[in-house]
Amino acid sequence: MPPRRQQTKVLCVAEKPSIAKAVASHLGGGQVNTHNTGNRYVKNYVFQYNFPAWGECEVTMTSVLGHLVSRDFESRYNNWRACDPSALFEAPIQTYIQDDLKPIAENIKSQARFAKYLYIWTDCDREGENIGDEIRQEALKGNASLSQPNRIFRARFSNIERAHIINAACNPVTLDDAQANAVYSRIELDLRIGACFTRNLTLSVQPLFHQHFGNREQGLISYGSCQFPTLGFVVERYLRVRNFVPETFWTIKVMHEKEDIKVNFRWARNHLFDRMPAVILFERCLAARIARVTKVQTKPTSKWKPLPLTTVELQKCGSRFLYMDSSRVMTVAESLYTKGWISYPRTETDQFDGGMDLRALVQKQTQGGPWAGLAQALMNGGFSAPRNGRNNDKAHPPIHPVNFVEPTQLDAQERSVYEFVVRRFLACCSEDARGSKTDISILYGTETFNASGLVVLARNYLDVYKYDRWTSSQVLPDFQEGEVFEPTEARIQDGKTSPPGYLTEPELIALMDANGIGTDATMAEHILKIKERNYAWVQPRGRRPQGNDGDDEAESGGEAPPAANATRGRRGRGGARGRGGRGGGVEGPGRGATTGVQEFIPTTLGVALVEGYENMGFEISLTKPFLRKEMELKMKAICDGQRTKAEVVHETIEQYRDVYVRTQQRLNVLRDAVRKYCLGPIEAHNG
Template sequence: MGDKAKKSIIDYILSYSEKQKKKPVKTKEKTSSKKAIEKTEIQITHNIWDLIGKIVVIAEKPKAANKIALALSRNPIRKSMYGIPYYLIKNRHSSIIVASAAGHLYGLHTDQYGYPVFKYEWKPLYQIDPKAKHTEKFIMVLSKLCSNADYYVNACDYDIEGSVIGYLIIYFHGDLEKSLRAKFSSLTIEELRESFRKLTSLDWEMIEAGLCRHELDWIWGINISRALMSSVKIASGKRVILSAGRVQTPTLRYVVEKDIERRLFIPLPQYSLSINIFKNNYEIHVEYKGKSVETKKNAKEIIDEIKRTGYLIVKKYEEKIYTLNPPPAFNLGDLQEEAARIYGFSPYKTQSIAEKLYLDALISYPRTNSQKLPPTLNYKAIMNKLSRINNYKELVSNLLVETKGVLKPVQGSKDDPAHPAIYPTGVKPKDLGKDEWKIYDLIVRRFLAAFASKARISHRIVYLEYPKDPSMVFQASGQKILDLGWLRYYPFSKPEERFLPKFQYGEKVKIVKASIRKTYTKPPEKINKIKILRWMENVGIGTEATRARIIEILFSRYYLRSVGGRVEATDLGLGIIEVLMEYFPEITSVSLTRHFEEEMEKIRLGVKRREEVVKDAKNTLIKLIVSFDKKKYQIGKTLSYRLGYITPINKCILCNREAYKNNLCKYHYRALNTVIKTYDEWKRREGVDWNKYLSSIKKLKSTGKWIVEVIQNFEKIKYSPSE
């Protein structure tokens, strides 16, 4: 339908418009055989004021509709229908109606029960989801306004989701053969006007890729979720809402595996040599550069010998000046990471705030992967506008002096075909909340920093050796900022300054303090929401628009929870991954999810058809369901145990999970084995007996939860080190 409709709209515009521009565009496409072929298309660019008749412009949100109306007319007529605002603009030859969606108004639905199910259709969201009742009035308004229009303009956000939202509205209420696309990256008057002077045909590849994403997410999600819920119903007779998905489940598996590592962790003791030297009336701590000493006895022998010697010798002293390059402007992932690091914001919160700033025309479109600012942007105009905001007046003035008015931003490596890096538009903020201001400020400062000079840092480092054993080397370092450069504009990355005096090669430096410091091996890294999002980016699953939302879904399903600033899996989350890993492993696989992400990208590039990708997904899913059904009852029992619907006949003596061995569940049994295996290493390092070993690791904060539970209940387990 896409190719046919595309041809029809080109014919329509050519026959009905007074002015046309035919622009041949040559694009190289990769075929499945990896051969490049040449393809020529007609790219239509058209000014909205050249169109004659009734024109309906569809915005994604009411705020965007208001901005578009004000860009197209100084005095648009505000009207209302069913309490939903829309705008009317009249001129000599045409009347333009600017109407709004409320995000997605349609979703996929089936009337069939059970699984597998592959028969589905697009239906109004309010008929599918009771929480989407508000969308009914938007659909009613759009249905009336779109009636008998001569043109339809999709002016929703220029991304895959915006393309689908506008497409479905026109599909159900208008005429695809009379449709155009507006493409913009910010809601400023200047950019909106420019986009409506260069309307193009609908972005069919984006639409097809978006429809495919919705179909894949739906068929994977509904079939696997129904399979899981059906298994619980068979095993326990209980109904429960469970979900799984091609992006959601691999993400949950990642968190579960990291969480299991932490819960089974036992820290090992190690010893570092702590030495302070005296130089120029300064007492300076020096770090031992060798590996930590593993045994207490060996560490004591070394430190006693060093004390007797009383000095170290300077082996090497270096003084260098190095530069720090300015960072590029933010993409969404970078913004989310910085907001988490500096303010502790979740990725979803940061994204939500950024989207509000975009709708207020304060920043460009935030759901972008690009770290590049295009040369077509009027940097000087943006700077002039920012200088009228008190917080940035002095910073902009300094930047223009520093650059001598030559504004050339540093560019990052990541790009996005639809939108540039996030930049401030220069529109003056009004009534921003505290958190909204923090995100806006980050974006402005990062934008300014991208044009600034490198920072210059003076770095000193000294290496000192123990004279009786030159292989034992100690180190101290210091640094001073010589020129702030871009750090003046973006101080959040400012390095800490540390003083270090100068040294001479071969000089003896007096030791004033020497001791042993006992430390422990570090546990696996704590997982938080921003680390989950960055992992999703790195492995190539999800999109800028969906990743933060998927993470929140895992919390809303009670698969994950936040504890003490970190994310951990719930018993239900553990159970979901446990059964899927055993009986349905492909759905937990990053490679399968990434495969379909790559296939959707091929659709967006026009290399592959949506029908092929959907068919491939269905065939894969059918094979998995056949395998799942063979173990359905056992899967249902395991999930019912974790949900507390049924009690295992043989229950773990430490929790409510089913027993695996020694009256322990799989996790506590692994914890028991880990405790036993690690004792020999503790004994070698510390020389402790079994009871001292248990009491020591039980007290340590980094000891895993399941390890502690096993130690606390050794009497129940009835184990002794002689077994």
């Protein structure tokens, strides 16, 4: 009897244990043997699978826990006072694997020893390519023969639905080294720039607190090239509110009652800030006595259905409609993704690929939930192709449900996010809302006044997308062009301009997105960081922040109250291990689930840092988005093959080195700002 042919061995490595378990279940068809490893969270799943290119194989599926490799400066740079912080711009960086992750690395090396192929199943984005490269390097330490051509591949997938996973297993692609290098560049730059400016900030400002408070320690004052521009947006809006001076304006109000319907006409000029011209124009209206209808126009109108869902839009809507901060929204969305209910929640794409069977996805949502009947209506002829946005990252489709789950099987926050994703998707596949709009213009004296009325004729997508509002206004009476009448009421009225509101999280995310601060994957982390560092805090919109002196000026229409106090920062660099921007929010004040739209209030330390750097008068400020936006564009250039990692790192370091040198020359300006905002009477800080 001929000897049994030895099976080809394939090592598959996922980014997280939940993905490894799901993929093994789909590919193994229920015939999976599970083995423990040196890490209690990571398992090895062994099963048989017939890959089209390799035939019947023995597969070991395992995982990492995000990034394997950490980076830091050599130990001789640990003493902050032993060298100038600027030395960190070129100090040697060492890579290492932390002790608790070494069993995971050893598991990859040992499992790779007898494998002919390495198949990487990390998330299909820039960070996933980088983690995939770390896995590749560890596997090569265990089996150098894997370096031969066509031995290492990666799976391209955007959800863990069974058919999708099988398709990914049958169509391997190669790792994108350019994207991996972009992440290596970002990691090195963030380490060097963050450590240099953090040490400089702490060593320069910390002694002021020691002198003022004695033994009370301020702690670390951290800098981040995304963190500070994010804080800058918060402080800029806060100062606009605080420095706002109301202005008096005058407007003309005209009302006419016809057919028992009161119609309010809006002045085309809206308002004037000079009383005398407003009075003169008003008197001309009264002198004319008669108003004449100059335009009556009725035309169809629509309220467009929403675009397919991107990560940035999910974060903004999560804060606005679900009352959850961006970090928590992304944590919940990641959980729904790993459980197989929604697609990958990190995407810039707002276009569905023409080859996707969207009707099949709609059909799944007819199984239950409060939207089941609306989904069935789409299947019965109401389906309409989604709108296409302008963005396509060529990696993942828009966020959408991939399977139906009975909402009662989810916890409250999962249910809220899942329902939003489902309703958004069904809205995308519905018709636009339709209505009829009537516009009327009148000439009264020399002035034009307008009125409009809306009748909603077909709600369409609004029936499922409860987060949008579009309602009929009061029906206008019948007016004819050329008709004249004497207005029932005309009066001149004064008012005052109102300050802008404090910055809300949806507004902050929109500013970060428009200015290139972070990526869709990291914005939530940067927002969380300014709260963790005590540079800003959040409160429900409409609540007045508690200042040092407890004044009530904001409620009387005067200037806003002072920023909240912050006399101590946090120690250490902080941050959970794993992917940048992928950690979950911490429940507590200002984080996790909230009870309404939140607005950001900077602490006194946050205001002092921003104003200090701004007062230095440099064209390129550390609290403005320009430097970081340029860095993000360079990362994209690496991904596109237009720049190399070495070029980008060198060029960016030189930019920040120049800013550092000029900042050192004006450190007294920063210290003055800290004294002004943070070092008032000790009694004020004790509260």
